[in-house]
Amino acid sequence: MKTVRDIPVLENIPVLLRCSLNVPTENGKVVDTFRLRKALPTIEYLQKKGARVVLISHITGDSHASGVGTDTFLPMYEAMKEFIPRIAFCPVSVGPEAREAVRTLAPGEVVMLENLRRNAGEMKNDPAFAAQLAELGDVFVQDCFDNCHREHASMVGVPKLLPSYAGLLLEEEVTELTKALAPAHPSLAVICGAKFSTKEPVVKKLLQAYDRVFVGGAIANDFLKAEGHPVGASLTSDADPEHLRELLQNPRLLLPLDCIVAPKGAGRAAGHIAGIDDVKENEAILDAGPKTSAMLADIVGKAEAVLWNGPLGEYENGFTDGTEALARAIGASSAYSVVGGGDTVAAIESLHMNDRFSFLSTGGGAMLDFLAKGTLPGITALG
Secondary structure, eight states: OOBGGGOSOOTTOEEEEEOOOOOOEETTEESOOHHHHHHHHHHHHHHHTTOEEEEEOOOOOOOOTTSOSTTOSHHHHHHHTTTOSSEEEESOSSSHHHHHHHHTOOTTOEEEEOOGGGSTTTTTTOHHHHHHHHTTOSEEEEOOGGGTTSOOIIIIIGGGTSOEEEOHHHHHHHHHHHHHTSOOSSEEEEEOOSOHHHHHHHHHHHHHHOSEEEEOTHHHHHHHHHTTOOOTTOOOOOOOHHHHHHHHTSTTEEOOSEEEEEETTOOGGGOEEEETTOOOTTEEEEEEOHHHHHHHHHHHHHOSEEEEESOSSOGGGTOOHHHHHHHHHHHHSOSEEEEEOHHHHHHHHHTTOGGGSSEEOSOSHHHHHHHHHSOOHHHHTTO
């Protein structure tokens, strides 16, 4: 994979850099700068080489009639100014105004273009939109790992039109996640989340590579239900019970031993510990229980390698104990640790434990897809 270091000339060259600015905001302010910070090494490398750096990215949200809605990059621009003093903002992503913003850049300066998804051509992978983006640079650098599993114009269309290279973050993601597919032993993988059909390929892959694979979150409910345990009002998917029972024959697969439950829709204060056979009809499983946390901590303490994606409970609704307990256990261990998923990384950051982990991935779904398939459309497009 050719990287940004392989670009022969950068001085005064306009470089179209697809990075990840898709970060959470509240009241017009960025509340988590993790992905912004991870984008800095490539930006700073290009600046030092004298490139004219053009940042393109996406965020979901609603655009107001005024053109400034919840899907604008203005909060990201304000946050990025703290890291990159020589940065400007352009309120569009393509067209004459964007071209003029790029033309006026001096070597080492940066411009952030507005949200790509304000143009329908981005998600449709429209060749015409890709061509408009390609007009803005002489070279394309892909550094948005967390969106590399999507075949959008900026991910797979632009590389067909410009000399294309991987950024430093993308290079690091591929290196570390490839390493995670061949773990030292004993090893533990923890896969959580919802909708088993999207997790099945990676669970099968990891059962071949890891000594233990713990399934948590809502997908654990599918397995518990298939085993005949009551799951009450818990979130489940339409996974085939027979198929799940086949996977349960694998002795490497682990499920929760207990859980935190509460009436559906109730808050954290209503939660209480329940055994896996004690969930009532009106209760939902919302987190891993203390016995489960103790089991995982014991395995982590003996592990040489740990892979983790996804919180163990409804983290966003205050059910954080299981996730934080696992974060502390891994952070206290000597295991080589690779972690991904937005809420998972947010939990680690809230505990100020970033430096206790070997690698924190910017990808959630992209991380799982890469582990399952060994590549992603946005990576393959680089040639």
